Amino acid sequence: MAAAAGTALESWQAAAPRKRRSAARRPRLREAAPRSSEAEFESDSGVVLRRIWEAEKDLFISDFWSSALETINRCLTKHLEQLKAPVGSLSDIFGNLHLDSLPDESDVAPDSIPRETLVTGTCHLKCVCYGIGNFATCIIARNQLTFLLLLLEKCQIPRSHCWVYDPLSSQLEIEVLNTLGVTVLSENEEGKRSIRGEPTIFYMLHCGTALYNNLLWSNWSVDALSKMVIIGNSFKGLEERLLARILHKNYPYIAKILKGLEELEFPQTSQYMDIFNDTSVHWFPVQKLEQLSTDIWEFQEEPDYQDCEDLEIIRNKTEDPSATD
Template sequence: MAAVDEWETAAPRRRRSGARRPRARAVAAAAAGSPEAGLEADPGVVLRRLREAEGDLLLSDFWSSALDTVNRCLTKHREQLEAPVGSLSGALGRLHLAESAVAPGSAPADAVAPGACQLKCVCYGLGSFATCVVARNQLAFLLLLLEKCQIPRSHCWVYDPLFSPLEIAVLNRLGVAVLSENEEGKRSVAGEPTLFYMVHCGTALYNNLLWRNWSVDALSKMLIIGNSFTGLQERLLTRTLQKSYSYIAKVLKGLEELEFAQTAQYVDTFNDTAVHWFPVQKLQQLSTEVWTFREEPEYQDCEDLEIIRKERRKSPQPLS
């Protein structure tokens, strides 16, 4: 057990570092050769470890700090949806979340306002949480976040091509919806406020998500918890960002992000993680040319893509 945990924390995501081996591949390699992999055959064991991870998170300084960061972005996002700004005429929805600033003697900082919440959630790239401590902590954070934001688990969709049948069974027990198809991040918000939880995912996944929702209306309904876009800009060569991940490059001036504060306990789990949202005023300031180009990303000449792509069906050969 100790040996497995040591491997899982041996290669953390370094802030502002160069390209690395994708976490998904590293986790897969570890799980395949790990003596622990054969011991995780009982969903009850995985669920118990998840509960322990949730308990540890709740007692940590990181949880209260991260929740405050999320709440600050969600509060601004809620106000944007409620206000008749620009092309968003009328109220587009209500997110019942507490203000980040709480007066002395009032409700605790992690409280949320009562009432139904229309926010939906999509989670990509958790990895093998049955055998990987980092992935398990990320799932525990997601479950706690759903509870605090009053998002029903049935309104949370999750996917990772690495999920084993055991992990899918655990997720089904938890009540979240497991997607059956690899969407490669190309999921539309379909007019509904949506939180995307994508910690330590490949850059192409974020780029695909932006492409699929490339309009002021759609982006203004999105929030993303994932790799800092500012960090991506600093790590990648400008020509690489503009050529391979053009939608990230174009949206940098149209977003706001707040990074998670770091603690030693969760530095491997949430380093370089930020909450992103897209103010309408900033999006509307982008040039017309930015919105006109909407070509689907291909990544044909992109090295170290860091995502697992879905299988393409071969076109039937014509009969000779």
């Protein structure tokens, strides 16, 4: 038995050791190529555009859209009559939209949404949008942008004739707005934009009170205001919420114009309650403007808000002159 054990041990010791596979010969796992920032950007913008398209489809078939459109139609009809628009232009501008004008989702690329036919009409309305918000991440801002796009289509305002600005817009959101075809402003105007005689709709939901005050100051004349429509925070609501002395001191142009405008509130529905609350359509009848005292029009001092607390707008960054010495 000992001899057999010795033979087995000798046999075990004589066995050649296994050769380890060279590390160089091991099959390597192929590493996934890192995504470029440009590819990620395109993917993200496609997701945002898809969400906008979905929100637009939901808004278009909602009771809120039809009711809000009726409210806007009532104001714009009077506004255009005031501008002595040619006969037939109202029907041209407010043509009927049909649900089948929205293409089927399967026919739409992931990075696109329905585009309107660019019909300028005879009134050549412009549109300016301030404070659209971070629509890439905020559903409220996304629905407000969706409403703007449908409004442009309904009024047959080319998207290139709509100027948009929000000081907090991300680079992704700016790229999406460019893709949608609107004109993105590069400078913070603080609402100080003159319409230069061109009939203009200002779309500025949930914006700071100073922004409306600046806009009025920039167009402080009967001729300019009579060519403007403002869709935004209710001026009546501002009058009710603010103390009279605060309103007249900090926002004098809003205080002075309250008797020279007409306002229609947006309808309220449970689905869009938080999105379009406290929103009204404002327009300025010539008859009311002309009844205001001449002293009101002579006051044209630029607002500065030096003593205004809780200013709800982002100011332009101005360079401190002392820093350059």
